[in-house]
Amino acid sequence: MKKLIELKSLNIVFYENKFYTISGSNNSGKTTLIRILNASDNLFKAVIPFELRINRDNLLEELNYQKIDKELVDYILKGLKIKGISKRPINSLSKKEIILIQIALALAKRPKALLLDSIDSYLSEDEINKLFKFLKDYQNKYTLAVINTTINLKESLLTDYLYVLHKGEVILEGEPLNVLQNDNILNRIGLEVPFMIDLSVKLRDYELISDIELDQDRMVDILWK
Amino acid sequence: MEIKKNKLIINLNDNEINGVITDDKDLIINLLKEQEKVNIIREDFEYNCFDVTIYDYMIGEIEKKNLILKDKVKKITDSLKIVGLNKIDFNRAIVTLSESEKKLLQIAISLLSNPNIIVFDEPFSKLDLKNQKRLIIFFQMIREKYNKTIIFITNNSEILYKYADYNIIIKNNKIISNGKKEVFEDVELLSANDIAIPEIVEFTYKARKKYNIKIDYHNDIRDIIKDIYKHV
Numbered sequence: 369m370k371k372l373i374e375l376k377s378l379n380i381v382f383y384e385n386k387f388y389t390i391s392g393s394n395n396s397g398k399t400t401l402i403r404i405l406n407a408s409d410n411l412f413k414a415v416i417p418f419e420l421r422i423n424r425d426n427l428l429e430e431l432n433y434q435k436i437d438k439e440l441v442d443y444i445l446k447g448l449k450i451k452g453i454s455k456r457p458i459n460s461l462s463k464k465e466i467i468l469i470q471i472a473l474a475l476a477k478r479p480k481a482l483l484l485d486s487i488d489s490y491l492s493e494d495e496i497n498k499l500f501k502f503l504k505d506y507q508n509k510y511t512l513a514v515i516n517t518t519i520n521l522k523e524s525l526l527t528d529y530l531y532v533l534h535k536g537e538v539i540l541e542g543e544p545l546n547v548l549q550n551d552n553i554l555n556r557i558g559l560e561v562p563f564m565i566d567l568s569v570k571l572r573d574y575e576l577i578s579d580i581e582l583d584q585d586r587m588v589d590i591l592w593k
Numbered sequence: 594m595e596i597k598k599n600k601l602i603i604n605l606n607d608n609e610i611n612g613v614i615t616d617d618k619d620l621i622i623n624l625l626k627e628q629e630k631v632n633i634i635r636e637d638f639e640y641n642c643f644d645v646t647i648y649d650y651m652i653g654e655i656e657k658k659n660l661i662l663k664d665k666v667k668k669i670t671d672s673l674k675i676v677g678l679n680k681i682d683f684n685r686a687i688v689t690l691s692e693s694e695k696k697l698l699q700i701a702i703s704l705l706s707n708p709n710i711i712v713f714d715e716p717f718s719k720l721d722l723k724n725q726k727r728l729i730i731f732f733q734m735i736r737e738k739y740n741k742t743i744i745f746i747t748n749n750s751e752i753l754y755k756y757a758d759y760n761i762i763i764k765n766n767k768i769i770s771n772g773k774k775e776v777f778e779d780v781e782l783l784s785a786n787d788i789a790i791p792e793i794v795e796f797t798y799k800a801r802k803k804y805n806i807k808i809d810y811h812n813d814i815r816d817i818i819k820d821i822y823k824h825v
Contacts, residue, residue, distance in 0.1 A: 394719070394723075489636075492748070519719070519720070555722070566814055567817075567818070570818050574818070585799060588800050591800070591825055593804075
């Protein structure tokens with residue numbers, strides 16, 4: 369795979385078209401990393417909540433002003449389910465809607481990488497799931513690396529690779545399911561292990577199950593069927 | 594404490610941590626704003642000037658609210674001390690604070706007017722587990738030591754199940770459930786109303802319903818592990 373960027377001091381490598389999670393406790397360096405990445409390449413587009421630069425009154429006018437291909441505009445608006453709000457003045461939108469507008473504007477630039485900085489503070493779990501599903505569809509259509517920072521480790525299970533930062537350094541990395549089994553390290557640095565992984569790891573320690581199980585119904589069946 | 598608006602009557606418990614889940618946050622926050630000696634802490638700390646310092650912002654708040662104080666600096670120092678920010682430099686720009694420090698500063702600012710009720714919109718968003726625990730210890734302290742009534746307005750049922758003393762769920766201007774943590778153990782009611790069910794509750798419910806396993810509802814994973822061990 370073609371290397372997109374390497375930050376040697378952090379030993380982080382991002383590859384094209386992959387979906388990454390960067391997690392870490394408060395002050396671990398997540399936002400700093402996003403800002404460094406954003407500044408490193410014109411075709412890296414960051415969504416930092418409410419840092420929005422816009423020349424027109426609403427999203428649709430802005431996209432027309434920027435001469436974005438109509439087919440791409442339609443695909444993004446439909447995928448993010450924001451057709452209805454695309455004509456509304458930006459200053460009338462809710463926080464969640466502004467974040468979605470920021471994502472639309474970033475994607476319309478056909479970036480090499482989309483950088484999402486803790487946007488989950490403003491979206492529900494269900495909304496994050498739907499957004500990630502759309503971004504994966506976008507990845508299939510266009511080439512895009514997605515780099516999402518969050519405190520919520522559960523989100524990493526929807527992505528390809530997880531880096532865990534602590535005091536500006538990577539302390540864990542790998543496929544999310546493997547990384548999340550390091551419950552002691554994650555708890556020590558102030559991160560919450562997703563419930564089903566925490567439960568699985570502890571039940572496995574008691575030799576009640578043999579593998580990690582993410583589905584509650586299947587876990588209940590394994591234990592009591 | 595009773596809050597009324599048309600047919601909606603909300604009873605909150607004084608000197609406790611009250612959790613409110615609602616589909617109309619603004620309505621509830623506006624209702625609470627009408628109460629006496631209440632302070633609302635919004636999810637995001639909005640300060641218009643990029644380089645405003647802690648001191649300038651707090652002085653600005655004292656002036657904006659026309660607070661009559663004998664010694665403004667002492668009041669600021671005391672408020673910061675209560676939230677554990679006594680060692681922080683007054684002249685630091687707010688923008689340089691961490692998320693948890695900003696939350697604590699918001700509380701210190703709210704304490705300037707000595708409110709009886711502190712309403713917190715999404716109190717734990719953007720905070721890691723350590724800072725969540727730090728904040729909850731602080732809330733418990735000000736509830737006990739200073740007799741404050743705390744109200745969390747959040748859609749995060751996991752947090753309320755763990756930390757709130759009393760909970761109210763409001764939908765379409767009606768209270769659909771209220772009580773202690775058992776509010777979150779009525780899985781069928783929560784599901785019917787699209788309220789998120791705490792994962793630990795959902796798992797227990799499934800074990801009880803599908804296999805009639807006599808495990809209890811717990812909010813600590815270590816307790817549920819003990820129960821599972823007994824019943825497997």
